[in-house]
Amino acid sequence: MPAARLGRAARETVSGLPREFWWLWTSTLVNRLGAFVATFMALYLTLDRGYSASYAGLVASLHGLGGTVSALVGGVMADRIGRRPTLLVAQSATAASVALLGFMTDPVAIAGVAFLVGMASNASRPAVQAMMADIVRPEDRVRAFSLNYWAINLGFAVSAAAAGFIAEFSYLAGFLIEAGMTAVCALVVFLKVPESRPAAPVHEDEPRVGLGTVLRDGRYMAVVGLSFLVALIFQQGSVALPVAMGRAGFTPADYGVAIAVNGVLIVALQIPVTRFIEHRDPRTLLVVSSVLAGYGFGLTAFAGSVGAFMATVCVWTLAEIVNAPTQTGLVVRLSPVHGRGRYQGVYTLSWSVAALIAPLMSGQVIDRFGARWLWGSCAVLGMAAGLGYALLMRGPEDRGAGSGSRTTDDRAAARTAGPAPEHSPAA
Numbered sequence: 001m002p003a004a005r006l007g008r009a010a011r012e013t014v015s016g017l018p019r020e021f022w023w024l025w026t027s028t029l030v031n032r033l034g035a036f037v038a039t040f041m042a043l044y045l046t047l048d049r050g051y052s053a054s055y056a057g058l059v060a061s062l063h064g065l066g067g068t069v070s071a072l073v074g075g076v077m078a079d080r081i082g083r084r085p086t087l088l089v090a091q092s093a094t095a096a097s098v099a100l101l102g103f104m105t106d107p108v109a110i111a112g113v114a115f116l117v118g119m120a121s122n123a124s125r126p127a128v129q130a131m132m133a134d135i136v137r138p139e140d141r142v143r144a145f146s147l148n149y150w151a152i153n154l155g156f157a158v159s160a161a162a163a164g165f166i167a168e169f170s171y172l173a174g175f176l177i178e179a180g181m182t183a184v185c186a187l188v189v190f191l192k193v194p195e196s197r198p199a200a201p202v203h204e205d206e207p208r209v210g211l212g213t214v215l216r217d218g219r220y221m222a223v224v225g226l227s228f229l230v231a232l233i234f235q236q237g238s239v240a241l242p243v244a245m246g247r248a249g250f251t252p253a254d255y256g257v258a259i260a261v262n263g264v265l266i267v268a269l270q271i272p273v274t275r276f277i278e279h280r281d282p283r284t285l286l287v288v289s290s291v292l293a294g295y296g297f298g299l300t301a302f303a304g305s306v307g308a309f310m311a312t313v314c315v316w317t318l319a320e321i322v323n324a325p326t327q328t329g330l331v332v333r334l335s336p337v338h339g340r341g342r343y344q345g346v347y348t349l350s351w352s353v354a355a356l357i358a359p360l361m362s363g364q365v366i367d368r369f370g371a372r373w374l375w376g377s378c379a380v381l382g383m384a385a386g387l388g389y390a391l392l393m394r395g396p397e398d399r400g401a402g403s404g405s406r407t408t409d410d411r412a413a414a415r416t417a418g419p420a421p422e423h424s425p426a427a
Helices: 002-014 019-033 037-048 053-080 083-103 107-135 138-169 171-192 211-216 218-239 241-247 252-277 282-302 306-333 337-368 371-392 408-417
Strands: none
Touching (some): 019 107, 037 053, 037 138, 037 171, 053 107, 053 211, 053 337, 083 171, 107 138, 107 306, 138 171, 138 252, 138 306, 211 218, 218 241, 218 252, 218 306, 241 371, 252 306, 282 306, 282 371, 337 371
């Protein structure tokens, strides 16, 4: 029966993952359920505080700049002091800075604290990804990353819907609720998530991994560069799409309906699609998803109705569903065990920089040449990224083996890190 098959598929999706992963997953979900500030920050500054749209854009840029800085800092901290301490520091600092931001009234103070919020909130990402790579078996990592990505989008979908109601009641309440839920995340990590950082290399001749090691890793940096191209494309969904639809005569409500398809599809399809792609060739998946993302946005040039815009969102959302866990899994496979934090930090940097550049790039292209040129550029970027992945992954095997084996580094980590974590299908 379909119901029985659905239940069996659900059990297979969540089975075999460590209990520590599920507590980390729970922390991620709670964090995203409380992500109100990012949703209503622009409205808060322009409507409640009466500042200009330019000032709101400046605050958003400073928030993004803080995230760019902390991507590297958080990665280094995850390797030096450990994943768990980094998470506790980052989440505690996020809770404090978000609460403080709600009480700021001076424009300079608001901008400065927004920068701190960006730094604190993004510092935890490399540690989360490194910890998941530490505690999940290589053959289960794509599934684990997919489940985490699903939690992020589920939480954001709920928080985005709730943000409007909270803002009508009190913007300050939104800041305090997010601060409180982030503090709960830190409490979950403190009580339930043990440190997972592998023990330091025993032999003196084993290479030490520093930030310079990452930057000199040509193949890895090529992956980061390709990730940056893909990130530039996906950023247009929240940066250029509302501008282009507005200039074409569509209302904010029309954009809201179109972009809502993205969250709905991710929540509905992320897990079943991951089951389909979990053991397939990552090279093919990254090539196809990059091209699909580029042409998904490229098709926006021909959209003339809300339904057509929704159809294009469906195309690039499918690319996102495939790309996110596959790309993260590739990053882990290319990262040495004792440098996972730094490697994840540099990878996170590619998305942070894309978030900074995308608004400037899209605005310039739309103003000078029109939206059609931007959508055409997205198609070109998608083709370039797909070609890059095809060429890059023709070379020798990466540091990780295929999805059914455990690497030498992973075996070494298992010997030095103690017994394997207990497995449980749920937290």
